[in-house]
Amino acid sequence: MSAALQMTASSALLEVNNIEVVYNDVILVLRGLSLSVPQGKIVALLGANGAGKSTTLKAISGLLKTEEGAVTRGEIRFGGDRIDGIDPHVIVRRGIFQVMEGRRIISDMTCLENLRLGAFIRSDKEVTRDIEMVYSYFPRLKERTGLAGYLSGGEQQMLAIGRALMARPKLILMDEPSMGLSPLLVKEVFGIIRKLNEDLGITILLVEQNARMALSVASYGYVMEQGKVVLDGTAEALASNEDVKEFYLGGHGAERKSFRNLKSYKRRKRWL
Ligand SMILES: Nc1ncnc2c1ncn2[C@@H]1O[C@H](COP(=O)(O)OP(=O)(O)O)[C@@H](O)[C@H]1O
Ligand SMILES: [Mg+2]
Numbered sequence: 001m002s003a004a005l006q007m008t009a010s011s012a013l014l015e016v017n018n019i020e021v022v023y024n025d026v027i028l029v030l031r032g033l034s035l036s037v038p039q040g041k042i043v044a045l046l047g048a049n050g051a052g053k054s055t056t057l058k059a060i061s062g063l064l065k066t067e068e069g070a071v072t073r074g075e076i077r078f079g080g081d082r083i084d085g086i087d088p089h090v091i092v093r094r095g096i097f098q099v100m101e102g103r104r105i106i107s108d109m110t111c112l113e114n115l116r117l118g119a120f121i122r123s124d125k126e127v128t129r130d131i132e133m134v135y136s137y138f139p140r141l142k143e144r145t146g147l148a149g150y151l152s153g154g155e156q157q158m159l160a161i162g163r164a165l166m167a168r169p170k171l172i173l174m175d176e177p178s179m180g181l182s183p184l185l186v187k188e189v190f191g192i193i194r195k196l197n198e199d200l201g202i203t204i205l206l207v208e209q210n211a212r213m214a215l216s217v218a219s220y221g222y223v224m225e226q227g228k229v230v231l232d233g234t235a236e237a238l239a240s241n242e243d244v245k246e247f248y249l250g251g252h253g254a255e256r257k258s259f260r261n262l263k264s265y266k267r268r269k270r271w272l
Contacts, residue, residue, distance in 0.1 A: 012036040013203050014060065014096075014171060019074035019084070021052075021059050021227075023067065029055050031227040032074070037171070042197050042204045044218035044235065046211045046248060052227040053207040054101055057173040060205070061098035062088035078171070093121055095170035101179065101207075103160040107149025111141045114148050114159055118166030127166070134162040137192055154185035161192070171203045172196075178210040186210065190217055211248035215239045 014037040021030035029052050037043045047053050058064045059071050060078075065088065076084040083091055097118075105114050115134055119127045135142040138158040144151060148159060157177055164172050177193065178186040194217045196202050208214035215221055215235040223231040223244065231243070238244050 011038060013039040013079060014205065015075075015077040016056070016060065017075050017077070019059060019076060020072045021055055021064065021069055022072045023069045025068075029069075029227050030059065033224065033228055034074075035222050035229060035232070037203060037205050038220075040197075040201050040203055041220065042193070042206055042218045044211075044214035044221035044238075045205060045207045045224065046209070046214060046221060046238075046244075047224040049209070051224045053224060054175055055227075056224070057098055057175055057205070057207055059084070060091075061096055061173055062086055062091040063098060063100075089121075092167055092169075095168075096173065097164040097167045097169035097171075098173040099160050099164050099175060099177065101175035103153075103156045105148045105151075105156050105159050105163070108147055110146065111144050111148055111151070111159055111162075114163055115141075115166050118163030121167060130166055130168070134165050137165070137196065138162050153180050154182070154189065157181060157185075157189055158192070161189075161196075165196070165200075165202075169202060171205065173205050173207075175207045176209060177206070178208060178213055186213060193217055209248075211244065212239075 016033060016035045018032050018034050019030055020028065020032060022028050033056060045053055045056060058069065060076055064070060071084040075082055078094060078096060083094065115131055116127065119130065140155060141159055141162060144155065151159060177189050181189065190213050193204065197204055206214055206218060215238055218235045221232065221235050221238045222229045
């Protein structure tokens with residue numbers, strides 16, 4: 001183990017070290033991915049569609065198992081303990097909760113029923129109090145008594161985050177919370193993400209294609225491409241990095257060139 005690795009291992013809540021992920025025994029998607037999330041921080045994981053961001057989150061939460069995926073190399077540590085290969089419900093009990101892409105609330109249940117579902121690992125006593133805590137962050141959810149399927153996109157995203165809070169997580173993995181939301185709602189949701197981090201000290205690994213928003217709340221960020229981290233740095237450094245600006249912040253439209261081909265791009269070999 002290198003000196004750098006040893007140092008981060010002792011200070012980070014989550015350590016992903018050089019993992020490889022394979023689906024269906026053959027499809028290699030993550031090719032030696034490493035990242036680290038310090039206790040109490042928001043870390044952004046950026047990258048174009050198909051880069052492997054959701055796969056990374058599922059590797060951490062254990063949900064890969066439900067998709068015939070597996071971590072075949074490297075290791076994932078949470079609070080110092082290995083968690084790769086452990087069942088997802090055990091990982092939830094350890095304190096990691098993933099808010100899935102596309103929100104995945106249960107549409108034919110009410111808001112309240114969805115929230116109670118998030119607390120499945122806990123005893124009833126604290127649940128009522130926690131529901132009030134969730135409502136204090138998302139007052140609109142309290143007013144919605146109908147089925148969750150009738151909520152707006154923004155409200156569904158809020159419910160998905162609220163449900164995660166009900167599990168009292170130490171670490172929330174958020175997969176593209178801005179997806180499909182209006183700019184105004186994106187702002188609102190990110191404001192709440194920042195508040196949850198500040199008020200409750202919840203550590204957050206935030207996957208986003210909306211790099212500008214993600215870097216505005218995160219303290220550190222990683223950019224991934226084709227299953228690997230190609231660049232990382234403080235949020236300020238990334239936000240002012242010319243390559244990141246050109247690729248993610250410049251508004252060059254959907255036709256993006258490969259990050260690897262950008263002129264000033266230098267591959268970092270931090271973990272090798
Ligand atoms: N269950 C799966 N089985 C096989 N391949 C998958 C599966 N899920 C994702 N992939 C592939 O892995 C790659 C990365 O996907 P994903 O992690 O969803 O990327 P991102 O979230 O960055 O858009 C894609 O090429 C995708 O087709
Ligand atoms: Mg994804």
